[in-house]
Amino acid sequence: MQYHESLPLEDHEVVITFDDGPLPPRSTHVLDILEHECVKATFFLIGKMARNFPDAVRHIRDAGHTIGTHSYSHPLTFHRMSLERAQFEINEGIASVTSALGDGTGPAPFFRVPGLLRADGVERYLASRNLQVWSADFLADDWTRTARRRCIRAPCSASRPTTKGFCCSMTSRSKPWKPCPTCCGS
Numbered sequence: 251m252q253y254h255e256s257l258p259l260e261d262h263e264v265v266i267t268f269d270d271g272p273l274p275p276r277s278t279h280v281l282d283i284l285e286h287e288c289v290k291a292t293f294f295l296i297g298k299m300a301r302n303f304p305d306a307v308r309h310i311r312d313a314g315h316t317i318g319t320h321s322y323s324h325p326l327t328f329h330r331m332s333l334e335r336a337q338f339e340i341n342e343g344i345a346s347v348t349s350a351l352g353d354g355t356g357p358a359p360f361f362r363v364p365g366l367l368r369a370d371g372v373e374r375y376l377a378s379r380n381l382q383v384w385s386a387d388f389l390a391d392d393w394t395r396t397a398r399r400r401c402i403r404a405p406c407s408a409s410r411p412t413t414k415g416f417c418c419s420m421t422s423r424s425k426p427w428k429p430c431p432t433c434c435g436s
């Protein structure tokens with residue numbers, strides 16, 4: 251959505267990501283569905299929520315999913331905040347998830363900017379720390395009030411005709427969703 255290039259995925263390959271968690275029981279519900287469908291995803295966790303729900307962080311890890319970070323408190327001002335503040339948000343988010351994991355490991359070096367509100371200085375800082383910025387090719391829009399059914403199909407419909415890409419969903423705000431038969435039925 252923000253960059254000229256995406257990763258060279260195979261046709262019909264969709265990378266599913268969930269932002270803004272963990273928030274039981276919704277994140278637990280998402281994990282149950284992913285397990286049922288034998289699907290692995292990447293979760294971009296908020297540090298503050300990881301501190302509130304460390305068991306949920308470990309649940310995501312133990313289920314075999316990838317964990318990245320999504321700042322400490324999810325401010326929607328990354329494009330205009332001071333670099334010092336951005337550094338705090340990035341580093342405290344990572345520290346919080348690391349603490350929640352509790353096994354001496356940390357999250358994957360993947361970061362998604364809240365609201366995708368990127369800034370050159372922030373990206374330079376992330377690069378200096380060998381942290382990879384993740385955007386998205388399309389949004390599931392499952393955080394909207396009317397998307398309960400539409401969001402189920404968004405990863406398929408939005409990605410046509412290539413039917414591949416990075417899909418961004420929300421863990422915390424979405425209503426419980428079901429897998430799309432087009433994506434998961436084969």
Ligand SMILES: [Zn+2]
Pocket residue numbers: 269270320324364365
């Ligand atoms: Zn977010």
